[in-house]
Amino acid sequence: MTKQIHLAAHFPGVNNTTVWSDPAAGSHIEFSSFVKLAQTAERAKFDFFFLAEGLRLREQNGQIYDLDVVGRPDTFTVLAALAAVTDRLGLTGTINSTFNEPYEVARQFASLDHLSAGRAGWNVVTSWDAFTGENFRRGGFLPQEQRYERAKTFLSTALELFDSWRGDEIAADVESGVYLRDPAAGSFAHRDAHFDISGRFSVPRSPQGGPVILQAGDSDEGREFAAAKADAIFARHGTLEAGQAFYADVKGRLAKYGRRHEDLLVLPAATFVLGDTDADAQERADVVRHQQVSGQTAIKLLEQLWNADLSGYDPDGPLPEFDPVVGEHTVARGRASVRSHRDPLATAREWRALAEAKNLSIRELIIQTSGRQNFIGAPATVAEKINELVQADASDGFILVPHVTPGGLDEFADTVVPLLQERGVFRTEYTGTTLREHLGLDGARPGGAA
Template sequence: MSKQIHLAAHFPGVNNTTVWSDPRSLSQIEFSSFEHLARTAERAKFDFLFLAEGLRLREQGGKIYDLDVVGRPDTFTVLAGLAAVTEHLGLAGTINSTFNEPYEVARQFASLDHLSGGRAAWNVVTSWDAFTGENFRRGGFLPEDQRYERAERFLRTAWELFDSWRGDEIVADKESGTFLTDPRAGSFAHRDAHFDIAGRFNVPRSPQGRPVIFQAGDSDAGREFAASAADAIFTGHGTLQAGKDFYADVKRRLPGHGRSRDELLVFPATTVVLGDTDAEAHERAAHIRRQQVSGQTAIRFLEQLWNRDLSDLDPDGPLPEFDPVPGENTIAKGRASVRRHRDPVATARQWRELAEAKQLSIRELIIEVTARQSFIGTASSVAAEMNRFVQEDACDGFILVPHLTPGGLDEFADTVVPLLQERGVYRTEYPGGTLRDNLGLPPLRDPRHSSRNAS
């Protein structure tokens, strides 16, 4: 029997995805844009809408990074608003475990799960840079080797808060017309190296019990964290074989945590460009990538690796012959601008070799090395290729990242989705009432008997 494909939508805002110059590109902060994308995703029977969030605007060369969205509304506020205009779509928010506290985050997600009827999801992320930490009252930051340790304890603590309500503590008193509460309801006490809290959690158990947990780390520690605690993991692998290798690796880790293969889904982020012919689609895709990576943007990306001002370089010229500046990154500030390469000098060498082999300019090289996984072609060929990835265990579904906001999913919803449905690999109706149901995840274990709740 064929595997069923899962689909999700990403509303960009902290990357170079959106083509700002396209006249169809509308507001990135008005609620109408979020609503349009969410309604399209629900019309196409997507599992969830995913919002990314940064805790501080990035800076480069002392100026606000030109690809950040200034004025982006708070994630919980947007998701709560979307809960009122959708019925089935899951609502996933990126919330940081480094600069927040378990009680407030658990309370916000439990409330969202109640308001949405069981559709909340939490993408657990970390930060370690002091620049972001300056925004918070205690400042500071965590060394990189401690960020997943805190994230794991943060998540386990939040689970204790969610599970402090069993679900049967509130009963109606028919004589008085009031509700009676078991005095033990919401009681918690948690103490470890990161948290020392005790009291009562004041939000009763929500429809899902806990939000669906997402994780987006690709490091070994990130994969292990996902295998131990997440319901789904996001990845950026761009080829079939790389996806299959990643899929096999995270799935093999699950038994070590007492979990089965069906308890963790794998979602790569992907873009889709459609055309009446494959040739037309590839022409459109090349045009979109050049719109996404202007000459100025290409230089900004290059500066992040070289760690120095390169504004005097011609983006249509060759890469610099000198090496990156070693040590702490001082040209780029902010969580999403920290160095993604552990050995910048080695990466620069690889980029030079690639540029020489393909005769690429700086801009052309950046277009190539920053591209995400893409499906390019006719609706029929895209549907076939997406299905191939899922059936060959390169993933369980996809998070679609449109290059236009808010109408970037409309064409996919109208052309590709019906073809997947015809193949019998994609739903025609939502099967359940909660996000966990629609993702096909196993029911949560009883919090009173689950070893996964142990502190």
């Protein structure tokens, strides 16, 4: 059976994928930019809009990192405001489970779901660093092994709160004077190693019964967490084979939780560059890569592997002769990339070999190793590739990450989406009103009144 493709629009992030130097680049903080991207996504009948979160400005070598876009709004506030200027588009965002409490996050998401008439979604993430904790009264941090445990209990606690209202308690019967049929509606009590809370939840059951749950972890724990609890999982597997392996793996984990294949969508994040022809797109992609990795950025990204101050090095020159510094201390804080180099010495050996073989400067090496765009080509080529990956079960769709704010999705919406629609693999109109309906999930979370 031909699968229907799911598409989402990621608001460009505070990293070097986002090209702020482009003449078309607009504000990353003015509301008009969020409206523009969300309305483009809705015009193109996308499933949802996605907004990431970061709770401490990144630092490198002890200074606030200044080469990428810096600054972002509050996730909940922007999503609630976007609900006013969109009708159908899902509104999803990242909210951290380490520096929040379940009661507050649950009331915010239940409120967002009401205010958007059933379009809310929550990407549950965890943090571990004391660096971010310095911005919070709870402070501190979690040992890495407790991250998922807290995230899991945080989410299950929030779900209990959503379920504390069944949805049929409010009578609001003016004649009889009964507003609430059940005087104990919303009562809950939850106790585990992380949370000991009780009382009454303030927000009656929302249209979807709670937000759609998204999860982004790629580790074994992350996959298991998604299989148990999530409605969609983000991934970063761009190729057919890697995508298929990931897809089969996470879908295979669903059965033990009593869930069906279609209960969890696999939605990798993907970048793209379009052109009039494939060759034109390749040329444009090369220009974008050089915009994304300036000489200064190349040095900063190399520092994250080398874990040392390389400011004296020439980005157009060769790699440092010394090896990466391995240790607890890291030059870059407030982001995951340092930790993502799990074996810096081995990676450095690979990079040296590659640089030597192709005679690459630091900048050219970083451009080659730090990830080309996922989809490059003429609209027909990109549409074909996206459809091929979905039909081959490498994914259920993609979360598209434009590299220019806020107009970076326009071309895709105008040229690729119509081709997918012509093929009959992408909706031409919304058939439902809630995000769960867009994603092909049951109309509402279980637990509500029949």
